[in-house]
Amino acid sequence: MIRAMEIADVEAVLCIDQECKASNWNKQHFHYELEENAFSQLYVLEEDNEILGFIGFWITFEQCQLTNIAIAKKWQGKGYSKILMKHMIQKAQEAHCEHISLEVRKSNHRAQQLYRSFAFIEVNKRERYYTDNYEDAIIMVKGLGGE
Numbered sequence: 001m002i003r004a005m006e007i008a009d010v011e012a013v014l015c016i017d018q019e020c021k022a023s024n025w026n027k028q029h030f031h032y033e034l035e036e037n038a039f040s041q042l043y044v045l046e047e048d049n050e051i052l053g054f055i056g057f058w059i060t061f062e063q064c065q066l067t068n069i070a071i072a073k074k075w076q077g078k079g080y081s082k083i084l085m086k087h088m089i090q091k092a093q094e095a096h097c098e099h100i101s102l103e104v105r106k107s108n109h110r111a112q113q114l115y116r117s118f119a120f121i122e123v124n125k126r127e128r129y130y131t132d133n134y135e136d137a138i139i140m141v142k143g144l145g146g147e
């Protein structure tokens with residue numbers, strides 16, 4: 001089941017984020033997204049009281065941006081990320097967004113493949129965008145038509 005992430009989920013979600021090296025978000029960052037950023041939406045995928053993965057995105061003025069997605073390693077390859085992606089797309093459609101954008105590391109072929117399977121296309125590149133290893137970011141966008 002998908003439900004809104006709560007403060008009580010931060011530790012479990014942070015573990016998944018760190019295990020997967022999904023982002024460089026720390027505890028404070030998750031707290032900020034949950035408590036202060038009015039544009040931020042975070043959801044967890046939970047089965048039998050275990051959090052399998054999570055997704056974060058911002059919806060601002062009919063624009064949606066994926067900020068974070070990860071599935072715990074032991075649950076990867078079972079289609080769970082697709083459930084979270086579909087949830088974000090549905091929320092973006094309900095908010096009449098025109099498109100969804102995201103940034104992904106050039107080396108992250110698995111995530112790029114996931115996004116391509118949802119009709120995201122590569123539109124740009126930010127050279128040396130990631131400060132940890134100066135890797136390029138690929139910018140991908142999916143049009144929704146604002147309907």
Ligand SMILES: CC(C)(COP(=O)(O)OP(=O)(O)OC[C@H]1O[C@@H](n2cnc3c(N)ncnc32)[C@H](O)[C@@H]1OP(=O)(O)O)[C@@H](O)C(=O)NCCC(=O)NCCS
Nearest residue numbers: 020022069070071076077078079080081082110111113114
């Ligand atoms: C990317 C990630 C979220 C995918 O989650 P997942 O639940 O394992 O993926 P799914 O089983 O739902 O597969 C969805 C699609 O992803 C792609 N994919 C998944 N595993 C893949 C692999 N090993 N190689 C290539 N593509 C793969 C495929 O397109 C797949 O669709 P298909 O099965 O119809 O071919 C997961 O690998 C993860 O948490 N990675 C670390 C965090 C991360 O990189 N986040 C993205 C930051 S931008």
